[in-house]
Amino acid sequence: MEPLNRREAVKVSAAAIGGLVAGQALSASPAVLRGAPPRIRCGVIGINHGHIYGMTDAAVRGGGELVAFHAAEPDLRAAFARRYPGARVVNDEREILEDGSIQLVMSSIIPDQRGPLGIRVMQHGKDYMADKPGITTLEQLAQVKRVQAQTGRIFSICYSERFENRATVQAGELVKAGAIGQVVQTIGMGPHRVNPSSRPEWFWDPARYGGIICDIGSHQCDQFLFFTGSTSAEVVASQVRNVKYPERPGFQDFGDCLLKGNGGTGYVRLDWFTPDGLPTWGDGRLTILGTNGFIEVRKNVDIAGRAGGNHLFISDAQSTRYLDCRDVALPYGEQLVNDIVNRTETAMSQAHCFLATELALTAQRQARLV
Numbered sequence: 549m550e551p552l553n554r555r556e557a558v559k560v561s562a563a564a565i566g567g568l569v570a571g572q573a574l575s576a577s578p579a580v581l582r583g584a585p586p587r588i589r590c591g592v593i594g595i596n597h598g599h600i601y602g603m604t605d606a607a608v609r610g611g612g613e614l615v616a617f618h619a620a621e622p623d624l625r626a627a628f629a630r631r632y633p634g635a636r637v638v639n640d641e642r643e644i645l646e647d648g649s650i651q652l653v654m655s656s657i658i659p660d661q662r663g664p665l666g667i668r669v670m671q672h673g674k675d676y677m678a679d680k681p682g683i684t685t686l687e688q689l690a691q692v693k694r695v696q697a698q699t700g701r702i703f704s705i706c707y708s709e710r711f712e713n714r715a716t717v718q719a720g721e722l723v724k725a726g727a728i729g730q731v732v733q734t735i736g737m738g739p740h741r742v743n744p745s746s747r748p749e750w751f752w753d754p755a756r757y758g759g760i761i762c763d764i765g766s767h768q769c770d771q772f773l774f775f776t777g778s779t780s781a782e783v784v785a786s787q788v789r790n791v792k793y794p795e796r797p798g799f800q801d802f803g804d805c806l807l808k809g810n811g812g813t814g815y816v817r818l819d820w821f822t823p824d825g826l827p828t829w830g831d832g833r834l835t836i837l838g839t840n841g842f843i844e845v846r847k848n849v850d851i852a853g854r855a856g857g858n859h860l861f862i863s864d865a866q867s868t869r870y871l872d873c874r875d876v877a878l879p880y881g882e883q884l885v886n887d888i889v890n891r892t893e894t895a896m897s898q899a900h901c902f903l904a905t906e907l908a909l910t911a912q913r914q915a916r917l918v
Contacts, residue, residue, distance in 0.1 A: 586613035591644035594657025610881030663688035675702035684758035711880035715873040728838030736768030741822035778809025786911040
């Protein structure tokens with residue numbers, strides 16, 4: 549299998565990728581490179597998952613300035629303050645919600661609190677970026693959709709497996725350029741490592757985290773819609789299990805589901821079985837099947853192969869090739885900042901955000917316990 553460098557990557561299926569701008573996904577914007585002044589001011593409320601660091605970095609990278617944060621837990625608050633010493637610590641979320649100079653609020657608070665917090669944020673005239681799952685019940689989703697429509701604010705969920713994974717970003721550019729023809733199906737694998745001793749009590753309670761398909765599966769539902777181009781979709785079947793943790797009867801360590809959209813089909817498999825011998829938290833994979841070829845993304849590890857993550861393999865009528873995507877830029881943060889300033893939908897449409905959530909929540913609610 550022949551490796552491609554960045555220059556060679558744009559030659560993949562040259563006829564199909566003729567419209568792909570070589571530098572589009574490979575370099576930061578001129579404004580960011582120049583160190584331009586911040587375009588928006590940001591706050592953080594709730595830091596119960598480490599994803600908040602990537603979310604914050606994305607917003608800052610895109611032109612935001614983190615000015616304040618609130619966290620109830622002293623240890624989490626101290627760690628966040630060390631990472632972002634320029635942001636002031638506030639004792640009450642209202643200090644951020646009522647600060648008229650802050651346009652964006654971000655949160656990785658406990659999952660069942662993310663939707664209600666987003667409602668408060670939007671009602672205070674601000675846009676919102678939530679960690680996934682941004683919403684944990686269909687009832688919450690209905691409330692969030694109603695308030696979003698009333699306020700016209702942005703409710704964005706940071707699906708980090710797509711937005712913050714460079715190989716997945718590159719896969720999106722290749723699919724958009726027609727490198728593998730019409731997409732037929734996606735297969736999304738979301739394995740994770742439990743690390744039981746480090747998990748808070750809410751981690752084991754499905755009422756707090758939403759269940760395995762709601763939680764981890766939200767990533768795969770997002771990618772299924774994005775890569776198939778589906779604007780409507782349904783859950784064909786879903787199931788969940790508790791295999792390894794009988795002492796935690798509400799926990800789910802395995803789940804899968806079948807999806808059908810107006811642009812293609814999808815299969816999703818999720819688990820908490822990553823072995824200690826793997827050098828990362830999970831061998832996340834995405835396979836995109838097209839009429840003229842396929843792409844496989846190995847997000848975090850190439851088992852017994854190349855070091856690090858962000859590996860992409862593409863096979864078409866000409867050959868099978870490898871793309872090292874470590875230098876591909878991550879556009880989500882800048883796109884979201886642009887959307888906040890311009891009131892556009894370039895990072896992710898609101899309809900897509902809500903449909904991905906609805907699919908995960910429906911699959912979770914309908915899941916057969918096996």
